[in-house]
Structures are given as C-alpha cells and as structure tokens.
Amino acid sequence: MTLSEVFIILAKAVILMLSVSFVVLLLTYAERKALARIQQRMGPTRVGFRGILQPVADALKLITKEDILPTWADKGIYWLAPIAVFVPAFLMWVTIPVAQQVVVENLDLGLLYIVAISVLSVLGLVMAGWGSANKWAVMGGLRAAGQLISYEIPFIMAILGVVMLAQSLDLTEVVTQQNSVPFALVQPLGLFIFLTSALAELGRTPFDIHHAESEVVGGPFVEYSGAHWSIFFLAEYMNTFTIAVLTVLLFLGGWSWPIMPFDGFLHTTLSAIWLLLKTSAVIWLIFWIRGTYPRLRIDQLMAFGWKMLVPLSFLNILMTAVVLFYSIPLWVLTCLSGIFLVAAVYIIRFSASSSMERETIRLISAKELRSKVGIPPLETGGKPE
Amino acid sequence: MDGSIDLMINMGPQHPSTHGVFRLVIWVDGERIIKSEPHIGYLHRGSEKICESEHYAQIVTLFDRMDYVGNLNSELAFCLATEKIMDVDVPERAEYIRVILCELNRIASHMLFYGVYGLDAGAMTPILYAFREREKIQNLFESITGARMMHNYIRIGGIKEDLPGDFQKRIVEVLDHLKRGIEECDALISKNEMFLARTKGVGSISGSDAIDFGVTGPALRASGVAEDIRVTDSYSIYDRFDFNIPVGTYGDCWDRFYVRVEEMRESIKIIEQAVRSLPEGDISASVRRIVRPPKGEVFVRTESPRGDLAVFLVSDGTDKPYRVKVRAPSFANLQALEQMLQGAYLADAVLILGSIDLIMGEVDR
Known part of the structure; x- marks a missing residue:
C-alpha cells in the first residue's frame, strides 16, 4: 500500500465522519422541530435563525461538561x-x-x-x-x-x-x-x-x-x-x-x-x-x-x-x-x-386487545346515588382475564 | 430461581416518574416485582403542627401547599371546617363561586394527571396537550384570585374578592375550549391499542380491598364503588347540581385513568349549571379578621381531586386551633400500592404508581 492510498483512505474516512456528524446535527434539530410541531410548541428558536444553530450549542455544551465516573x-x-x-x-x-x-x-x-x-x-x-x-x-x-x-x-x-x-x-x-x-x-x-x-x-x-x-x-x-x-x-x-x-x-x-435525462456530475447530485x-x-x-x-x-x-x-x-x-x-x-x-x-x-x-373489555366505565347519576341514603352500595370488582 | 437472588432497587426519591420525592423500594426477579415497600417523608414540612401556631386565617395558605395541584379544594376543606365550628352561614354567591373554582381546579388537576400518565406510559405528547388546557384554567384563576397556584382565595366565611367583570365571558370561552380539549386528549391516547395493552388488567384492586385500605376518590370509584363525597355526604351546595359519577369495573389502571377523564366532563356540567344560576349578593359573611371559634371539635369531609380530603379541627376557644388533623386522600390511597404492585412488572410499577395520582405534598404534609 503506497502512501497516497493511505491518504485517500484517511481522507475518505474523515469526509465520511464529517458528513455523518453533520447529518446527525441536522437530525437532532429536525427531530426537535418535528416533535414540537406535533406537540403544538415552537421547538428551539433562540440560537441562530429559527434555532438552526441549536445543535451546535448543544454539542458545545456536551463537550465542555464534566465526564463523571x-x-x-x-x-x-x-x-x-x-x-x-x-x-x-x-x-x-x-x-x-x-x-x-x-x-x-x-x-x-x-x-x-x-x-x-x-x-x-x-x-x-x-x-x-x-x-x-x-x-x-x-x-x-x-x-x-x-x-x-x-x-x-x-x-x-x-x-x-x-x-x-x-x-x-x-x-x-x-x-x-x-x-x-x-x-x-x-x-x-x-x-x-x-x-x-x-x-x-x-x-x-x-x-x-x-x-x-x-x-x-x-x-x-x-x-x-x-x-x-x-x-x-x-x-x-x-x-x-x-x-x-x-x-x-x-x-x-x-x-x-x-x-433521468442528465448524466455525469448532475446525475449523481x-x-x-x-x-x-x-x-x-x-x-x-x-x-x-x-x-x-x-x-x-x-x-x-x-x-x-x-x-x-x-x-x-x-x-x-x-x-x-x-x-x-x-x-x-x-x-x-x-x-x-x-x-x-x-x-x-x-x-x-x-x-391483541380482544380479551380486553373496552367500555368498563359506567355513569351513575348523582340523583340516583342520592336516593340511596346511608351506606354507599358496595360492588366488588373482579379481575379481568 | 436456582441460586438467583432478588435484586433490590430503589425507585426514587430521584426517579423521574415518582411524581415528587417518593421512594419505593422494590425487589425484582428479572422484571417481576416480588415485594415492594413505600417510604415517605421526604417532603414532610410539619404543616399540621405549624397550623397550631397560626391564626385561623393564616392556615388557609398552609392548606394551599398541601395538595399543591388542587389548591382550592384544599382551602375549601379547611374553611368548611372552621365555618362549621363557628356556625357561619356563607352567602349564596360565595358558595357558587367556590363550587365553580373548585370544579375548575379539579379539571386542572385531572388534566395534569392525564398528561403525566401519558409520560409514564412513554408517550410524550399528551402532557403538552394537557398543559395547554390547564394553562387556560390557570390564566382564569390568575385573573380571579391573583395567583396561578397558591391562591389563598377561599376565606373563612366566603371568598376574598368578587369575580372580575368579564368573568361570564371568559368562563364561557374557557369551557368551550376545555370541552374540545378534553375530547382531543381522549382521542389522543385513551383508546390507543398500546395504551390499552399497557393499562388494562394492570394493578387491579377489588372494591372491598380498596375499601379496606381506605382508598377513596377516583381510585375507589374505578374499583366499582359508587362513592363520591359530593353526593353521598354532600357539602357546600353540591346537592343542587345534576351530574354523573363515573364508576369503573375492574379497578385496574385503565379504569382509574378513564374515571378521571370522565370526571372532567362531569365537572364541566357542574360548572355550567353553577354559572347559569350564579346569584348576586355578598361574597362573604361578616367574620372578624382574627376569628376565635368556640371550644369544640368538628370533622368535615370533602371530595378533593384525589379523594376524601377530611379535616378534623379541635378548637380551645383561642385564635389558634388546638389541633388540625388532615386526612389526606393521597396518603390513604398510597397504602393500597403494595397490593397493586404484587406480581406486576417493573414497567407496570410506574403506571400503577401514576394511576393513584399521588401528590407528595399531601402525603407527607
């Protein structure tokens, strides 16, 4: 293996590492925004435009934190x-x-x-x-x-x-x-x-x-x-x-x-x-x-x-x-x-849920309950299947 | 079981799903719970003892901090007890306002339960939906009482202040919003297959067992016992309203969960009736600022969001009570935990604990 081959492998590894890390940063931001959308909140908004730099801030925070053993x-x-x-x-x-x-x-x-x-x-x-x-x-x-x-x-x-x-x-x-x-x-x-x-x-x-x-x-x-x-x-x-x-x-x-009408670089992109x-x-x-x-x-x-x-x-x-x-x-x-x-x-x-009875709650009107004066009726519940 | 030993695990006081500072020691064999032991007292502030060195009017604030999710219901319990020993007649308008606010507070409390229960089950969205609804109630409370949580609004003999001018308009808006919100929350998780699979048949307790343990409130009703202090031992003006008591069948986690969801709907019915027939008039009986009730003792039961909140008050004729004993529903409901946990999975422990809806401020006092 020549030196140049080693360099190419190293370069590939570094590029891969960088691009994957970048994707991860994007994903954390995307997940927070997507969940926020589902949950009717804003998600990150403070760091950078619409919070786009939030993952970077998070990463910096994590790196500078103490490692506990x-x-x-x-x-x-x-x-x-x-x-x-x-x-x-x-x-x-x-x-x-x-x-x-x-x-x-x-x-x-x-x-x-x-x-x-x-x-x-x-x-x-x-x-x-x-x-x-x-x-x-x-x-x-x-x-x-x-x-x-x-x-x-x-x-x-x-x-x-x-x-x-x-x-x-x-x-x-x-x-x-x-x-x-x-x-x-x-x-x-x-x-x-x-x-x-x-x-x-x-x-x-x-x-x-x-x-x-x-x-x-x-x-x-x-x-x-x-x-x-x-x-x-x-x-x-x-x-x-x-x-x-x-x-x-x-x-x-x-x-x-x-x-795909194009070929070459445009095709790949x-x-x-x-x-x-x-x-x-x-x-x-x-x-x-x-x-x-x-x-x-x-x-x-x-x-x-x-x-x-x-x-x-x-x-x-x-x-x-x-x-x-x-x-x-x-x-x-x-x-x-x-x-x-x-x-x-x-x-x-x-x-999966056929054994489960769905409607187990019944409503008793207050009027009906008031008419039964004294000790409230005791109905013991059984265990479901 | 050959040669294996049970693993003892401390669930809490720093566990994220113990709803406050509560420590549950469990012995597990794999994922199965063999034995469990609740430890309480991490939030003990000696509230009952402090009550003995405070004026009656000051004690209301202490009750705010016992059940810190259902503040107004706590306040009401103490005020009712003091009014009963002093034999004060509370004006109609004050009674109605008390009921409206207490029921709103019940919805807020159940909403919090609903959200946190979703979190316990591993769903992260319900809590945000629940807080959205709860926020509306908190905002309304803020405009009425001046505080979002520790209101100190219900006073001995009545209430602190009259309702703000735009109350009628706002309550209609809030109720409309809540009605939609409850249905939305219900659709989000209640009938979800996975949620059903997780909660159905988990942590069952029979009605007679529940009564033996002293379980009250939604947890008791879920076991099939139709018992609601608002109806069976009515206080304030609850006997004037027409509403339903949701009652479960098996007393499992889902029943306890859904009884509360149904209760929110019923509370809205009560509020609507109360708002419709809200009378004009005084908001407080003429009570001196420093009250000196006659010698004697009273016992008053109320239905707080968590169950039977009772106050036993002994007066020696001075301006401070001789003894205030609070029968906190969370504390009594907690006793049934060990039985419910028997033979459950570790993952169920979280759900069972959550389904009792503990408020540690009330357990430890």
Missing part, C-alpha cells in the same frame, strides 16, 4: 462502551451508497457486512449497563440485549427477502434492480417487517424500552455525561439515519429517478438529493411515531417479536421463494404480500 464503575468497560456502540454505527457507512459510485467502498457482500456489523452495537449497550455499576443501567442493558437480539431475526429476514428479489447482496445492484418497480410495491409485508423491527433495533418509540426514562431512567446511559454521553447520542442518531437510508435503498427504489428526500420522509415517519405512541412493556415487545414478526418474516421469505422459483409474475407476490400485511395489521389491531 461512578465510584464503583468498571473503568475499562465504562469508558470503552461508548466506542463499542459508536464504531459499528460508523462502520456500517463504509458500504452504504448515496448514489451510483458515491460510496466509500462498494462491497459485493455489502448487506451481509451491514447485518454483521449492526449486531455488534448490542455489545456496547450491555457493556455500558454493566460498567456503570448502576442497577437501572444493568436492567437497561439486559433489556437492550433481549430486545435487540430478538428483533435481529425479523430484521435480517426482511433484508433476506429483498436479497432474494434482487439476487444480490450488493446495495448498488439492489438499487439498480428497482429501476422499474421499487421493492416496497413487491413486498409491502417485507417493508412493514423491516420498519417495525428496525424501530426496535433503534430503540425508538414504541420500542424504546431499554432506555425508557420513566422506567429505567435512561437505561445503560444513566451514569454517562458530557462527551461520552454525546457519543451514545451520536450513534443513536447515526443509526436512525442509517436505517432510514437502508429502507430507501432496499424498498423505496434508492436514488433511481423514473426518467440529483440522485443523491432524491435519495435524501426519500430518507427524510422515512425519518419524518419515525419522528411521527415517536410523537404519537406510548411504549410497550418488555413482555409485550417480546411476544410481538417472536409470535408476530418472526413468523411473518418466514412467511415473507417463503412466498418470495415460491414466486421466484416457479417464475410466477411478481404482481402475485404483491397481492399475497398485501393480503398478509392487511391480515397482520388486522390481527394486531383486534386480536
């Missing part, structure tokens, strides 16, 4: 944990393209690489939980381990469905295959499984169980402050962005325009912009979900993952395999997938 903490693990979370999040970007040829290093087995790397971040969360020597952190870390490992299966299975359609693990090739029809139209069920399990992988509402503030007080991150906490934060947002980009690349047709537009739509959806839903309980989360998403993801693969093997036209797969998606949503909507 708990007395009983396992020092090595405690300091390494943020890195163990951040590095996989960053490494994933090595093979994610934003346009044709615009990628650090296009790997033929890109998706395998991404899947393999993404699993690693669990380790960092467990390390953070254990190293903090805090009971809430340990609980959060264990929750994270259970949750992330369970949702890894449907996540990978959903990706596998796409791989089968594209006949390739190369992300650029996957996008090229979607030139005519995006895979979201072929596998709506796959998209649903992918997005849902990705939300769980990210630990975002309604699956933000491992760092639930009202339950485990921030989970693995409870003892961290300052720069180390901000690294977790950076990794979390980076992952959000990664998942959104992956959704676009795998299911929403990536950067491919329907008609427009493609990247198109990809980022789609990505921001997915990110907005994630924020929207965060602003709307409450959190699930850990057992409900596990039940949903193992009893719902895992079988569905197997079904998805099975359908795709049958359709591809017998060369059945793809619109059949679309229909099948759509039907199962509707069925799944129906089951989630009704079966």
Whole structure:
C-alpha cells in the first residue's frame, strides 16, 4: 500500500465522519422541530435563525461538561462502551451508497457486512449497563440485549427477502434492480417487517424500552455525561439515519429517478438529493411515531417479536421463494404480500386487545346515588382475564 | 430461581416518574416485582403542627401547599371546617363561586394527571396537550384570585374578592375550549391499542380491598364503588347540581385513568349549571379578621381531586386551633400500592404508581 492510498483512505474516512456528524446535527434539530410541531410548541428558536444553530450549542455544551465516573464503575468497560456502540454505527457507512459510485467502498457482500456489523452495537449497550455499576443501567442493558437480539431475526429476514428479489447482496445492484418497480410495491409485508423491527433495533418509540426514562431512567446511559454521553447520542442518531437510508435503498427504489435525462456530475447530485428526500420522509415517519405512541412493556415487545414478526418474516421469505422459483409474475407476490400485511395489521389491531373489555366505565347519576341514603352500595370488582 | 437472588432497587426519591420525592423500594426477579415497600417523608414540612401556631386565617395558605395541584379544594376543606365550628352561614354567591373554582381546579388537576400518565406510559405528547388546557384554567384563576397556584382565595366565611367583570365571558370561552380539549386528549391516547395493552388488567384492586385500605376518590370509584363525597355526604351546595359519577369495573389502571377523564366532563356540567344560576349578593359573611371559634371539635369531609380530603379541627376557644388533623386522600390511597404492585412488572410499577395520582405534598404534609 503506497502512501497516497493511505491518504485517500484517511481522507475518505474523515469526509465520511464529517458528513455523518453533520447529518446527525441536522437530525437532532429536525427531530426537535418535528416533535414540537406535533406537540403544538415552537421547538428551539433562540440560537441562530429559527434555532438552526441549536445543535451546535448543544454539542458545545456536551463537550465542555464534566465526564463523571461512578465510584464503583468498571473503568475499562465504562469508558470503552461508548466506542463499542459508536464504531459499528460508523462502520456500517463504509458500504452504504448515496448514489451510483458515491460510496466509500462498494462491497459485493455489502448487506451481509451491514447485518454483521449492526449486531455488534448490542455489545456496547450491555457493556455500558454493566460498567456503570448502576442497577437501572444493568436492567437497561439486559433489556437492550433481549430486545435487540430478538428483533435481529425479523430484521435480517426482511433484508433476506429483498436479497432474494434482487439476487444480490450488493446495495448498488439492489438499487439498480428497482429501476422499474421499487421493492416496497413487491413486498409491502417485507417493508412493514423491516420498519417495525428496525424501530426496535433503534430503540425508538414504541420500542424504546431499554432506555425508557420513566422506567429505567435512561437505561445503560444513566451514569454517562458530557462527551461520552454525546457519543451514545451520536450513534443513536447515526443509526436512525442509517436505517432510514437502508429502507430507501432496499424498498423505496434508492436514488433511481423514473426518467433521468442528465448524466455525469448532475446525475449523481440529483440522485443523491432524491435519495435524501426519500430518507427524510422515512425519518419524518419515525419522528411521527415517536410523537404519537406510548411504549410497550418488555413482555409485550417480546411476544410481538417472536409470535408476530418472526413468523411473518418466514412467511415473507417463503412466498418470495415460491414466486421466484416457479417464475410466477411478481404482481402475485404483491397481492399475497398485501393480503398478509392487511391480515397482520388486522390481527394486531383486534386480536391483541380482544380479551380486553373496552367500555368498563359506567355513569351513575348523582340523583340516583342520592336516593340511596346511608351506606354507599358496595360492588366488588373482579379481575379481568 | 436456582441460586438467583432478588435484586433490590430503589425507585426514587430521584426517579423521574415518582411524581415528587417518593421512594419505593422494590425487589425484582428479572422484571417481576416480588415485594415492594413505600417510604415517605421526604417532603414532610410539619404543616399540621405549624397550623397550631397560626391564626385561623393564616392556615388557609398552609392548606394551599398541601395538595399543591388542587389548591382550592384544599382551602375549601379547611374553611368548611372552621365555618362549621363557628356556625357561619356563607352567602349564596360565595358558595357558587367556590363550587365553580373548585370544579375548575379539579379539571386542572385531572388534566395534569392525564398528561403525566401519558409520560409514564412513554408517550410524550399528551402532557403538552394537557398543559395547554390547564394553562387556560390557570390564566382564569390568575385573573380571579391573583395567583396561578397558591391562591389563598377561599376565606373563612366566603371568598376574598368578587369575580372580575368579564368573568361570564371568559368562563364561557374557557369551557368551550376545555370541552374540545378534553375530547382531543381522549382521542389522543385513551383508546390507543398500546395504551390499552399497557393499562388494562394492570394493578387491579377489588372494591372491598380498596375499601379496606381506605382508598377513596377516583381510585375507589374505578374499583366499582359508587362513592363520591359530593353526593353521598354532600357539602357546600353540591346537592343542587345534576351530574354523573363515573364508576369503573375492574379497578385496574385503565379504569382509574378513564374515571378521571370522565370526571372532567362531569365537572364541566357542574360548572355550567353553577354559572347559569350564579346569584348576586355578598361574597362573604361578616367574620372578624382574627376569628376565635368556640371550644369544640368538628370533622368535615370533602371530595378533593384525589379523594376524601377530611379535616378534623379541635378548637380551645383561642385564635389558634388546638389541633388540625388532615386526612389526606393521597396518603390513604398510597397504602393500597403494595397490593397493586404484587406480581406486576417493573414497567407496570410506574403506571400503577401514576394511576393513584399521588401528590407528595399531601402525603407527607
């Protein structure tokens, strides 16, 4: 390896680092503004024009804050944990393209690489939980381990469905295959499984169980402050962005325009912009979900993952395999997938709560109650099923 | 269970969802709660003892600070007790204004509960919707009483001042706004599948158990017991109004949550009736500034937003009470917590604790 090659690699890494950090800064601002919009507030308004510099101010604050080390903490693990979370999040970007040829290093087995790397971040969360020597952190870390490992299966299975359609693990090739029809139209069920399990992988509402503030007080991150906490934060947002980009690349047709008259530099730029537009739509959806839903309980989360998403993801693969093997036209797969998606949503909507009686409150008028003088009527309530 | 030990966890006093400084020690096996033990006293200010060295009129401000979310209801409890021992007749207009403000305060309190409960369940939007509604009530309070929270408005024998000139107009606006707001809040989370899954069947307590523990207010009504002091042991002029008492079935978290949502609607009905028939006249009986009630003792029960707020007052004929004992609903409701937590998940503990709607200022006093 010559010196110039080393320089090129370093330059690529630095550019990647800078651009991803910049995206994270934008995302924090976007999330705060989006949530504010949902919640009828203003969001940040003070720093810069409409608060646009707020993320910079936050970053400066975090960097200058004191790094606290708990007395009983396992020092090595405690300091390494943020890195163990951040590095996989960053490494994933090595093979994610934003346009044709615009990628650090296009790997033929890109998706395998991404899947393999993404699993690693669990380790960092467990390390953070254990190293903090805090009971809430340990609980959060264990929750994270259970949750992330369970949702890894449907996540990978959903990706596998796409791989089968594209006949390739190369992300650029996957996008090229979607030139005519995006895979979201072929596998709506796959998209649903992918997005849902990705939300769980990210630990975002309604699956933000491992760092639930009202339950485990921030989970693995409870003892961290300052720069180390901000690294977790950076990794979390980076992952959000990664998942959104992956959704676009795998299911929403990536950067491919329907008609593209230009070529060369203009083509690349427009493609990247198109990809980022789609990505921001997915990110907005994630924020929207965060602003709307409450959190699930850990057992409900596990039940949903193992009893719902895992079988569905197997079904998805099975359908795709049958359709591809017998060369059945793809619109059949679309229909099948759509039907199962509707069925799944129906089951989630009704079966999960069918045991729950909805109208359990009745109104007794004051007049009626006043007429029963003396001791109020005692009606003992039973336990629901 | 082989060789494993239960993990003891301190939930609070610095835990974000203990609604004040409350410490709950729980022993968990994984995520299951084996045993729990509430510890209180972090907000003890000795209010009851301080009452013994203050003039009667000054005590009203102390009651403001007990239930700091339902201030006016607290004030009313003490004033009713003093009026009863002195045998004062409160003018009609003052009674009506008291009822209007107390019911508004009940809505404000339940709104806060609604918002915070959403937060407990992990939804971050409800609290902002709830605060938007509560803000309207607080603004109205500010224009009437001069303060947003510690009003010191209900006085012995009546109220501090008459309503401002534009009250009729403003109350109509506020009620219109609240009606829409309550429906909006209800649509936001009450029937959400995940919220139902989280709260249905969690922390159930039967009606007889609830009575045994001394649970009162919405928490008791959620267990299917139709008991509301406003109706069953009516005070002030509550017997003149027509409204409904929402009663639950299972006494689980959702019932406790929704009883409060329904109660907000009923409170609006009471306010509307009271505003319609608001009479003209005096706002206060002629009571001396420093009152010296005759020797004796009284016991007065009122329905605060959290339940049966009762005051036991002993007078020795001087200008300061001999003893003031407050039966705080939050304190009594807290006793049932251990039973509700039995066998629940750790995540449920937050929801169960939230569903009792504790105000620590009232628990510790």
